[in-house]
Amino acid sequence: MLRIAIPNKGTLSGPATQMLREAGYRQRGDDRDLVCRDEANDVEFFYLRPRDIATYVGSGDLDLGITGRDLLVDSASPAEETLDLDFGGSTFWFAARPETVASVDMIAGRRIATAYPGVVERHLAERGVDAEVIRLDGAVENAVRLGVADVVADVVSTGATLRQAGLAIIGEPILRSSAVLIRRTGASANPQVDQLVRRLQGVLVARRYVMLAYDVRADLLEKASALTPGIESPTISPLHREGWVAVQAMVLRRDVHRIMDELYEVGARAILVTDIHACRL
Numbered sequence: 001m002l003r004i005a006i007p008n009k010g011t012l013s014g015p016a017t018q019m020l021r022e023a024g025y026r027q028r029g030d031d032r033d034l035v036c037r038d039e040a041n042d043v044e045f046f047y048l049r050p051r052d053i054a055t056y057v058g059s060g061d062l063d064l065g066i067t068g069r070d071l072l073v074d075s076a077s078p079a080e081e082t083l084d085l086d087f088g089g090s091t092f093w094f095a096a097r098p099e100t101v102a103s104v105d106m107i108a109g110r111r112i113a114t115a116y117p118g119v120v121e122r123h124l125a126e127r128g129v130d131a132e133v134i135r136l137d138g139a140v141e142n143a144v145r146l147g148v149a150d151v152v153a154d155v156v157s158t159g160a161t162l163r164q165a166g167l168a169i170i171g172e173p174i175l176r177s178s179a180v181l182i183r184r185t186g187a188s189a190n191p192q193v194d195q196l197v198r199r200l201q202g203v204l205v206a207r208r209y210v211m212l213a214y215d216v217r218a219d220l221l222e223k224a225s226a227l228t229p230g231i232e233s234p235t236i237s238p239l240h241r242e243g244w245v246a247v248q249a250m251v252l253r254r255d256v257h258r259i260m261d262e263l264y265e266v267g268a269r270a271i272l273v274t275d276i277h278a279c280r281l
């Protein structure tokens, strides 16, 4: 039985559970449940603190886990990313009072407060910058106000928390993170893991793409289908009406309205978009 770690709380918890449901796995019915067995798929899910997940996977006690790339890096556990799950996106930045530390060059020798010391220390080491890293649990933006640090390194999303604390971003992003599926480094091949990865990839594709269908005159087919090449190739079917064909192709969801406008211009009609619920490419 495959054993998988899932975030029990926080930003990643709901979306991780949702994604597994879409991939056909059974998930816990109550937010307080700590374990859920999915007999039909021969998988057992363990709900754990996202920060602890890389530890369980790195030790080999659990086969797979869903956590943030930042938490994986921070843990320094012997585990690696198997698949980017495209949710829980966040970006880490340095921030400080503009009148004290205005650029990255000014960070050397300063005190940096963060809940992700591993991420920050790796970043500083890569750049040969020497600074003191102070580990806090959260609400790190307060550390400057309270005199515990000169700089913070934290997730910035809307920037509202920084503004309230009178801090401004400095330099380039430290790390761009998102939720990832992780596995122990060097773990041997496992067909059950491959199947789970394919299922999750299927969800990612079903989310990113829609199915586009339209009718077009046969003499305009080349021009129209150039706009909708599909993944392999578009499906072309004859219409009962002489000289017309029906075309079906997957297109990226984010491009679909532009493509529909362009197809209409070319002469396509009855342009329909449908969601893809699941797929295996």
Ligand SMILES: Nc1ncnc2c1ncn2[C@@H]1O[C@H](COP(=O)(O)OP(=O)(O)OP(=O)(O)O)[C@@H](O)[C@H]1O
Pocket (backbone or CB within 6 Å): 009, 010, 011, 012, 050, 051, 067, 068, 069, 070, 071, 088, 089, 090, 138, 155, 156, 157, 177, 178
């Ligand atoms: N706006 C955000 N704030 C914090 N973490 C975020 C945000 N967006 C995405 N994440 C990601 O969520 C993960 C952290 O989740 P975690 O549950 O530890 O903290 P949280 O969601 O902030 O909850 P809490 O702080 O209440 O414990 C990291 O991978 C982080 O990159």
Ligand SMILES: O=P(O)(O)OC[C@H]1O[C@H](OP(=O)(O)OP(=O)(O)O)[C@H](O)[C@@H]1O
Pocket (backbone or CB within 6 Å): 137, 138, 139, 140, 141, 154, 155, 156, 157, 158, 159, 160, 161, 162
């Ligand atoms: O740019 P913003 O939109 O303001 O969001 C960023 C803030 O959100 C997160 O804090 P969270 O609410 O998770 O609290 P925590 O610091 O206790 O984890 C993060 O650590 C920042 O403080």
Ligand SMILES: [Mg+2]
Pocket (backbone or CB within 6 Å): 138
């Ligand atoms: Mg938080």
